[in-house]
Each structure stands twice: as structure tokens, then as C-alpha cells.
Amino acid sequence: DQQVKQNSPSLSVQEGRISILNCDYTNSMFDYFLWYKKYPAEGPTFLISISSIKDKNEDGRFTVFLNKSAKHLSLHIVPSQPGDSAVYFCAASRPGGTSYGKLTFGQGTILTVHP
Amino acid sequence: DGGITQSPKYLFRKEGQNVTLSCEQNLNHDAMYWYRQDPGQGLRLIYYSQIVNDFQKGDIAEGYSVSREKKESFPLTVTSAQKNPTAFYLCASSYRDRVGTQYFGPGTRLTVL
Numbered sequence: 001d002q003q004v005k006q007n008s009p010s011l012s013v014q015e016g017r018i019s020i021l022n023c024d025y026t027n028s029m030f031d032y033f034l035w036y037k038k039y040p041a042e043g044p045t046f047l048i049s050i051s052s053i054k055d056k057n058e059d060g061r062f063t064v065f066l067n068k069s070a071k072h073l074s075l076h077i078v079p080s081q082p083g084d085s086a087v088y089f090c091a092a093s094r095p096g097g098t099s100y101g102k103l104t105f106g107q108g109t110i111l112t113v114h115p
Numbered sequence: 116d117g118g119i120t121q122s123p124k125y126l127f128r129k130e131g132q133n134v135t136l137s138c139e140q141n142l143n144h145d146a147m148y149w150y151r152q153d154p155g156q157g158l159r160l161i162y163y164s165q166i167v168n169d170f171q172k173g174d175i176a177e178g179y180s181v182s183r184e185k186k187e188s189f190p191l192t193v194t195s196a197q198k199n200p201t202a203f204y205l206c207a208s209s210y211r212d213r214v215g216t217q218y219f220g221p222g223t224r225l226t227v228l
Contacts, residue, residue, distance in 0.1 A: 009155070043207075046216050046217070104160075
């Protein structure tokens, strides 16, 4: 049962334009969401996060939007740069008990930014 | 310099052999995690530990074992019982009282010949 889904395996964008990466989740217990960026043969690095009490969080060129009613979140990168080319994973966490701190990841979206 | 180290970067093993992957962190994190990544798939949780001498199975624990004797170390053993061990293995750590953000090591690519 895939509780966190990234339905677009890949996305191609021109440099300077906006990149929008999408993520859907099914478990209404999730209350904290994160985006990670991963280059080949390296570990993922944390990018940005959002708590379920917010609907938007911004950090420089990166903004994450959360729509709780639709169980959907998105990552906007503006403007996109060639160095942003990587695999992006969304992840979700639920509170409490032995699940505390445990992350459930989506399948990832490969972003390619063309010069 | 604080961080997470995994060794070796590349590992080859013959079918039927057990192999242990190392993970060490000096971030003073309480919790540590092991994930597996396969092509076209996300990160799947194998085992995690929120405190020394305690660990829980993740979503795909069969064929794996772990130990957590020290706060800094969380080695993963891939046993011969694991049917498809060839994969990219990632270790992560986080504060136990701070939800969400996990910090990852560089990974170990295991290939079974």
C-alpha cells in the first residue's frame, strides 16, 4: 500500500522557468511533510518541510504548498536552475508511539532543468 | 565536522554470504534508520532504532538484521535469506524529539554476484 505517491516519474523544465513537483498521500494521520533532493550515488539531502498546521512554507527559491483536504502537496522551484536537476522525494511523518520520526517516502520524481 | 559515514561505498558479495554494512554518526542523534533504494522506487525502510539497545522492523525487514549497541553506530547485516539484496543502501539519523528531518549518509551500493 503506497501511502505517499509521486505520480510523475520525471519532469523536464527550461532554465529560469518554474518547476512544480507533486505528491499525494492517503494517510490522514500524517502531520509533517518533507522534500528531499538526491543526486545519483549520494544520500538525499533535506530541502524544505511543512507542518500540517500551515499551508505554505517558503525558503528562497523553494516553496512547499499543502492542501490537507485534497491530501496533496507540491514543491515549487522558481527560477529553476540546471543545478536543481536531481531526484526529488517527498516524505511524510505521523506523530506518536513507535512511528514517531518514521518517514514514509514517495517513489521520487526526476527533475531535469535544461540550460 | 559532524555527519554520517557509511562504509564501504561499493560492496560485492557472493550469493549465500552474509555481509555487514557500517553506519556511524557523530551528530549526537538518538534515532537511526536503514533504507533501501531500488531503481524507480522510493526509499523503503528496513529497520530503525530510536534509542540504544532498541530497534523496530520497518516495511521490508525480512532477510536483514541490525544491532544498536552504541548511540553512534547502527550496522546492518544483509543475510543470505534476503532474496534480492542487490540495491543501494542508505543510513540516516535524527533527533528523537524532533519530528521529521533525517540526515542521510552517502550510501553503500551492494552487488551480489
